Amino acid sequence: MTEQMTEQMTEQMTKPTNLGGSFTLPGAAMTVNRMGYGAMQLAGPQVWGPPRDVNGAIAVLREAVASGVNHIDTSDFYGPHVTNQIIKQALHPYPDDLVIVTKVGARRGEDKSWLHALSRQELIDAVHDNLRNLGLDALDVVNLRVGGIMAPSEGSIEAPLTVLAELKRQGLIRHVGMSNVSPQQLAEAQAITEIVCVQNMYNVANRNDDGFIDDLTKQGIAYVPFFPLGGFTPLQSSTLDAAAASLEVTPMQVALAWLLQRSPNILLIPGTSTVQHLRENLNAVTLDLTPEMIANLDSLGGGPRQA
Numbered sequence: 001m002t003e004q005m006t007e008q009m010t011e012q013m014t015k016p017t018n019l020g021g022s023f024t025l026p027g028a029a030m031t032v033n034r035m036g037y038g039a040m041q042l043a044g045p046q047v048w049g050p051p052r053d054v055n056g057a058i059a060v061l062r063e064a065v066a067s068g069v070n071h072i073d074t075s076d077f078y079g080p081h082v083t084n085q086i087i088k089q090a091l092h093p094y095p096d097d098l099v100i101v102t103k104v105g106a107r108r109g110e111d112k113s114w115l116h117a118l119s120r121q122e123l124i125d126a127v128h129d130n131l132r133n134l135g136l137d138a139l140d141v142v143n144l145r146v147g148g149i150m151a152p153s154e155g156s157i158e159a160p161l162t163v164l165a166e167l168k169r170q171g172l173i174r175h176v177g178m179s180n181v182s183p184q185q186l187a188e189a190q191a192i193t194e195i196v197c198v199q200n201m202y203n204v205a206n207r208n209d210d211g212f213i214d215d216l217t218k219q220g221i222a223y224v225p226f227f228p229l230g231g232f233t234p235l236q237s238s239t240l241d242a243a244a245a246s247l248e249v250t251p252m253q254v255a256l257a258w259l260l261q262r263s264p265n266i267l268l269i270p271g272t273s274t275v276q277h278l279r280e281n282l283n284a285v286t287l288d289l290t291p292e293m294i295a296n297l298d299s300l301g302g303g304p305r306q307a
């Protein structure tokens with residue numbers, strides 16, 4: 001074995017010990033490492049039914065937790081039910097520091113479509129489905145998912161959020177977050193109950209929420225971008241490729257490192273169904289992007305950010 005090969009193997013085996021630093025959710029005794037894991041990819045194709053390799057899915061979850069991940073994002077409408085059942089099978093009884101964040105407000109149609117499910121009864125049922133399938137007495141954080149996938153749609157969130165606030169008072173939910181929301185909807189939500197996190201679509205190439213993120217940073221609220229790697233349309237860019245080549249890493253790792261340096265309240269939940277991609281993603285916390293790389297990557301989303 002050559003010296004270079006030994007070095008490469010040691011590098012692959014070395015696990016990042018500091019997963020991007022940590023963040024404490026506002027008003028909550030919950031501190032999570034900034035690099036987490038999104039469990040949506042653990043269901044079958046189109047997030048429907050069981051995965052082809054259940055043991056592989058279990059291995060991804062166990063490797064994530066063994067590597068220090070203590071923030072897992074999920075929902076009972078992934079599968080439906082399947083993803084939560086796999087999380088329970090892989091990790092229950094859960095480590096004390098593990099924060100499982102779930103979301104309600106949607107359901108799956110028979111044709112695998114994603115439909116709103118925001119009525120009082122649907123929300124109550126969804127919370128109980130999550131409790132049962134995760135094997136929990138109370139849910140750490142529940143995001144109320146409203147709006148469209150690609151962008152929020154304006155409209156009052158009072159009725160559905162009032163239901164979650166009630167379930168919080170009953171002790172079934174510890175903390176509440178919002179997903180697919182606008183700044184106006186967040187403000188409306190904050191008058192009803194404390195909001196600890198916002199989960200919207202955002203990545204190096206989709207930067208509609210730049211101003212919103214800056215506002216959430218000031219408020220100390222976590223921003224958890226979904227589709228950090230582009231989701232169903234993986235990010236592709238010569239700028240990402242160039243930075244990756246010069247750091248001898250992958251473009252996806254650069255995309256995650258860019259998010260980590262973007263703002264201290266950004267928490268990452270990249271999704272993957274493979275241990276290899278999980279390791280790659282976790283190792284993104286070790287990257288140091290140069291100011292020039294950051295400026296080039298900033299320009300992908302339409303130019304440098306306004307301070």
Ligand SMILES: NC(=O)c1ccc[n+]([C@@H]2O[C@H](COP(=O)([O-])OP(=O)(O)OC[C@H]3O[C@@H](n4cnc5c(N)ncnc54)[C@H](OP(=O)(O)O)[C@@H]3O)[C@@H](O)[C@H]2O)c1
Nearest residue numbers: 038039040073179226227228229230231270271272273277
């Ligand atoms: N609130 C919402 O409405 C909403 C919507 C969507 C998602 N989410 C949450 O956000 C999380 C993240 O989103 P996402 O999983 O949809 O999208 P993502 O993290 O942007 O991308 C996942 C895709 O990237 C691939 N991938 C992952 N790591 C990779 C790597 N190192 N190299 C190459 N390809 C890689 C995955 O395939 P492999 O399996 O082959 O790795 C998968 O196809 C989800 O798990 C879910 O919890 C929330």
